[in-house]
Amino acid sequence: MTPFAFHTPPSIVFRDGAARTLAEIVGARLGPRILLVTDPGLRRLGLCDPAIASIKTCGIAVTIFAEVEADPSEATLERAVAAGQEAGVTGVIGMGGGSSLDIAKLAALLLGSNEALEEAWGVANAKGPRLPLVLVPTTAGTGSEVTPISIITVGENEKRGVSSPLIIPDIAVLDPDLTLGLPPQITAATGIDAMVHAIEAYASASPNNNPLSRNLAREALRLLGAHIETAVKEGGDRTARGAMLLGSMLAGQAFANSPVAAVHALAYPIGGIFHVPHGLSNALVLPAVLRFNMREAAASYGEIAADAFPHLDEIGTQARGEAFAEALEALRERLGMPTRLRDVDIPRDALPRMASEAMKQTRLLVNNPRAVTQSDALAIYEEAW
Numbered sequence: 151m152t153p154f155a156f157h158t159p160p161s162i163v164f165r166d167g168a169a170r171t172l173a174e175i176v177g178a179r180l181g182p183r184i185l186l187v188t189d190p191g192l193r194r195l196g197l198c199d200p201a202i203a204s205i206k207t208c209g210i211a212v213t214i215f216a217e218v219e220a221d222p223s224e225a226t227l228e229r230a231v232a233a234g235q236e237a238g239v240t241g242v243i244g245m246g247g248g249s250s251l252d253i254a255k256l257a258a259l260l261l262g263s264n265e266a267l268e269e270a271w272g273v274a275n276a277k278g279p280r281l282p283l284v285l286v287p288t289t290a291g292t293g294s295e296v297t298p299i300s301i302i303t304v305g306e307n308e309k310r311g312v313s314s315p316l317i318i319p320d321i322a323v324l325d326p327d328l329t330l331g332l333p334p335q336i337t338a339a340t341g342i343d344a345m346v347h348a349i350e351a352y353a354s355a356s357p358n359n360n361p362l363s364r365n366l367a368r369e370a371l372r373l374l375g376a377h378i379e380t381a382v383k384e385g386g387d388r389t390a391r392g393a394m395l396l397g398s399m400l401a402g403q404a405f406a407n408s409p410v411a412a413v414h415a416l417a418y419p420i421g422g423i424f425h426v427p428h429g430l431s432n433a434l435v436l437p438a439v440l441r442f443n444m445r446e447a448a449a450s451y452g453e454i455a456a457d458a459f460p461h462l463d464e465i466g467t468q469a470r471g472e473a474f475a476e477a478l479e480a481l482r483e484r485l486g487m488p489t490r491l492r493d494v495d496i497p498r499d500a501l502p503r504m505a506s507e508a509m510k511q512t513r514l515l516v517n518n519p520r521a522v523t524q525s526d527a528l529a530i531y532e533e534a535w
């Protein structure tokens with residue numbers, strides 16, 4: 151048997167209404183003073199209020215940092231850390247989409263260890279310890295609540311990652327009720343992001359690709375494939391919302407331990423330079439990357455195709471990988487997503503710069519089933535344009 155390691159949070163709680171009783175779940179784990187990290191949109195919607203009320207009734211002080219923007223910057227992280235230091239916090243709660251959870255993870259690390267972010271970038275470079283950490287996702291998407299990864303925008307447009315088991319939270323709290331009001335476009339983009347996590351984890355060339363991740367990826371694709379359209383078109387459907395949140399978490403566990411590859415590497419410059427949402431960036435390059443990989447990964451794609459799209463079971467194994475790419479293209483259309491890079495106002499003459507930026511994502515490109523050169527990256531962008 152091939153050896154592997156698998157890391158996931160020690161506790162995962164999944165329950166409708168869980169956020170309303172957050173204090174019961176968290177107990178004394180976070181100490182007497184908590185930093186709650188979220189974004190201004192969610193603050194305005196009042197989505198965090200029941201959780202905050204629950205914590206406050208236990209006499210715990212809550213400092214709210216609600217300034218996280220999409221694709222959050224290093225400066226935002228610094229402000230979150232400063233807010234935590236000023237209040238002398240003893241624990242951190244991240245509540246929101248991947249952006250808020252990623253800031254909460256690194257805030258807990260830097261507040262607990264005083265280490266320099268500069269030295270933590272990359273894989274397994276963080277030193278710790280971190281403060282106690284609880285993550286509550288409000289998108290069904292990134293799976294950040296169970297991953298060792300935090301993605302921060304550095305300088306003008308580079309998306310850089312810290313990957314360390316140290317920033318896996320103590321508890322992930324999943325409450326599908328929080329996602330009932332997620333707008334259709336965000337539901338579609340974040341849902342595709344989760345599907346990409348499962349696909350890339352399953353086919354990952356990482357030496358740590360492992361049987362647990364592959365099984366989790368397949369179950370994630372069954373849940374996400376069966377429910378994504380309903381979640382987008384009937385947002386109030388509790389069954390669909392629950393399946394999406396569970397599916398994104400399982401995909402998160404899968405890729406946390408069998409890391410993602412070229413779809414994400416090529417998506418990051420789209421988000422970094424043009425501020426296209428992360429899930430949509432993935433969706434825009436997904437079919438072109440799958441076709442580029444087909445030479446090496448057709449068998450893997452064929453194995454999972456019918457998990458996401460049961461009708462593909464009838465297609466012979468030879469043709470199933472390509473049919474999978476076509477089914478994902480058709481899904482993007484049905485979800486009403488933009489499908490070409492030019493649809494999101496990316497000029498054709500930006501493609502060489504994007505290809506050059508994508509090559510900086512060596513952390514991800516090493517996991518791709520087929521080696522990617524800069525001219526390959528450019529050809530993929532051309533195809534997606």
Ligand SMILES: NC(=O)c1ccc[n+]([C@@H]2O[C@H](COP(=O)([O-])OP(=O)(O)OC[C@H]3O[C@@H](n4cnc5c(N)ncnc54)[C@H](O)[C@@H]3O)[C@@H](O)[C@H]2O)c1
Nearest residue numbers: 191220221247248249288289292294297299301328332428
């Ligand atoms: N850490 C990881 O493992 C990991 C994995 C993939 C992506 N990411 C990162 O996560 C970020 C993207 O996260 P995201 O896609 O979840 O989006 P996001 O956190 O940027 O949120 C997108 C928008 O959705 C809104 N929103 C969130 N939940 C809502 C709800 N329940 N109701 C209404 N509106 C809601 C937010 O206010 C925001 O305006 C990117 O920075 C990406 O690089 C991290």
Ligand SMILES: [Fe+2]
Nearest residue numbers: 292343347428
């Ligand atoms: Fe992602």
